[in-house]
Amino acid sequence: MKITVVGTGYVGLVSGTCLAEVGNDVLCLDVDPEKIRILEEGGIPIYEPGLQEMVRRNVAAGRLHFTTSIEKAVDHGTIQFIAVGTPPDEDGSADMKYVLAAARNIGRLMTDYKIVVDKSTVPVGTADLVRATVAEELKKRGTEVPFSVVSNPEFLKEGAAVEDFMRPDRIVVGAEDEQAILLMKALYAPFQRNHERLIVTDVKSAELTKYAANAMLATRISFMNELANLAEKLGADIEMVRQGIGSDPRIGYHFLYPGCGYGGSCFPKDVKALIKTAADKANIELKVLTAVEEANDLQKHVLTGKIKAHFGDLRGKHFALWGLAFKPNTDDMRDAPSRTLIADLLAAGASVTAYDPVAMHEAKRIFGDQDGLRYGDSPMGCLDDADALVIVTEWKEFRSPDFDGIKAKLKAPVVFDGRNLYDPKFVRAAGLTYLPIGR
Ligand code: NAD
DSSP states (O other): EEEEEEESHHHHHHHHHHHHTOEEEEEEEEEEEEHHHHTTTTTTTSOOOOOOOOOHHHTTTTTTTEEOHHHHHHHOOOOEEEOOOOOOTTTTTBOHHHHHHHHHHHHOOOOEEEEEEEEEEOOHHHHHHHHHHHHHHHHHHTOOOOOOEOOOOOOTTTTSSHHHHHSOEEEEEOOOOOHHHHHHHHHHHHOOOOSSOEEEOHHHHHHHHHHHHHHHHHHHHHHHHHHHHHHHHHHHOOOHHHHHTTTTEEEEEETOOOSSOOOOOSSSHHHHHHHHHHHHHOOOOOHHHHHHHHHHHHTTTTTHHHHHHHHSSTTTTEEEOOOOOSSOOOOTTTTHHHHHHHHHHHHHHHHEEEOOOOHHHHHHHHHHTTTTTTESSSSEEEEEEEOOOOOOOOGGGSSSSSHHHHHHOSSOEEEEEETTOOOOOHHHHTEEEEEOOOO
């Protein structure tokens, strides 16, 4: 099939590449010429395990192409995926300007049947808006060209995006016309292993499903974070509580890890957007989700609170920080807890040397030449002159460090662990003061 993917970011590039991998002819469009230049030169503009090789393979096979030409992009695909960003607007609602710009381009230039597929995370009602936008552009041209609009939210996780796309738990297709449903089923047939994973819904339900999934996951995290804070005060151990409740199949172990707050490009903005949609379109206050968001905003400062409680005045103190990305296996720092912590520490007069296996280039882009912030070339390298170590992201390479080496390097041998990576007894036996979350 001939497919165009509009927006070559985390979702667009992964989707386009995986669709090429199963034999489709894919053209990826982006308005950012730098991204397209990197891709055309054989690189990839993001860090995502396994993606580089898959991009190379499909480019070499002639199935995957990149362009900044809107004309070529609209002309190419019968299926036009919209995978552009939907960042939060100032009031928390999802900003639709990129999605609608993509829809306008399609309506302005299409000459034959197209299926316009919303893959971006968009509020309920967006498919109607996309349909109206395409129709308006066709009307301006005085032409009638048939098209369908489908909602196909994406559930991939950064860090495991290729695997998630190639072997999805489910594929949600919100569509109301038979031709589009048939084509979407054929498109996704190669990604369904031993049983049907494609769920066809009406368009609005598909749009809401994506927000519901992220809101549920964010809720589990905020719930566990609050319980962790409580456990700590009561002298209980949240890790034991986690195992005790996770073993109930109605609860399960996934997404029950307490920490220093959720971040990333999806949970914070999607929780906000759903609260806003409910308020604006249905006059409903989503009380649970409002609390989820408030709890998370507080939790992002939990490490700062612990550090201040331990050291008092932070002026002149120096901290080693492990982990900048919002989670392991990605270089994405959108809304990352590390950003809150770094801002807090610098504002309190402390300085920081940070290390991350892949996100340091992103941190340098975000923070620029920020006074008081430096970068280490290895986890142990950033401990020089540090008073204490703070762990923010649970990268595998931080899981079994040389605790004796850490103790020897730190001035006050304290480890603040925002991800509960270690057995407290083991770390304390090494002579370190260990301050994890909720235990
Ligand atoms: P991103 O910022 O990485 O990529 C978006 C890309 O779209 C950018 O490269 C941008 O230059 C490009 N773009 C913007 N307007 C354009 C236009 N008119 N024409 C062509 N390109 C244009 O964003 P992302 O993380 O890939 O997210 C995209 C959407 O998918 C969002 O709605 C997000 O909520 C959703 N989503 C993201 C994830 C994730 O893990 N990142 C997972 C599921 C869903």
